Amino acid sequence: MATGRDHDRTSLILSAPMGLLIALLLDPTCGLITTAAFAFGGLWLSPDLDTRSNALRRWGILRFIWWPYRRVLPHRSFWSHGPLLGTTGRLLLLIAWLSLVSAFFPWTETFVVINMLKNVWNAQPQRVAAFLIGLEASVWLHLILDGDPLPKEWNRRRKR
Numbered sequence: 001m002a003t004g005r006d007h008d009r010t011s012l013i014l015s016a017p018m019g020l021l022i023a024l025l026l027d028p029t030c031g032l033i034t035t036a037a038f039a040f041g042g043l044w045l046s047p048d049l050d051t052r053s054n055a056l057r058r059w060g061i062l063r064f065i066w067w068p069y070r071r072v073l074p075h076r077s078f079w080s081h082g083p084l085l086g087t088t089g090r091l092l093l094l095i096a097w098l099s100l101v102s103a104f105f106p107w108t109e110t111f112v113v114i115n116m117l118k119n120v121w122n123a124q125p126q127r128v129a130a131f132l133i134g135l136e137a138s139v140w141l142h143l144i145l146d147g148d149p150l151p152k153e154w155n156r157r158r159k160r
Helices: 004-025 030-045 054-058 058-071 083-101 112-123 125-145 152-159
Strands: none
Touching: 004 030, 004 054, 004 125, 030 054, 030 125, 030 152, 058 083, 083 112, 083 125, 112 125
């Protein structure tokens, strides 16, 4: 299992090659988006947000938003470290918090965050895909550095 410093360093080092790959496959803007998303995913949206980790500390006074995630999900579970599911869960929690905060502003429409995300998805699907690829790739890197890219539940099923 890699240390927090190893995860951080590797995320930063490999974000540029990942972005370059996407730039070659899609376009340079998508490559930059992937680079940023990969670094953001590795440094701030790590599967280790359910522990006292560097990623959790980076959220500073906003780290309370991860309290439900930390209380509900066991570490290295299918739901926190599972491919696609872990990233989806963390993004949904962020969207829920943004939606909750936006509800307190009377000048915003209902579901402003959801509507904004739908508009971005419809207007720039390639760029949204580049962002999501960067986030998910950073999670896979995290899992590989931990020595076993599958959550605990999957390992138990494999051994039977």
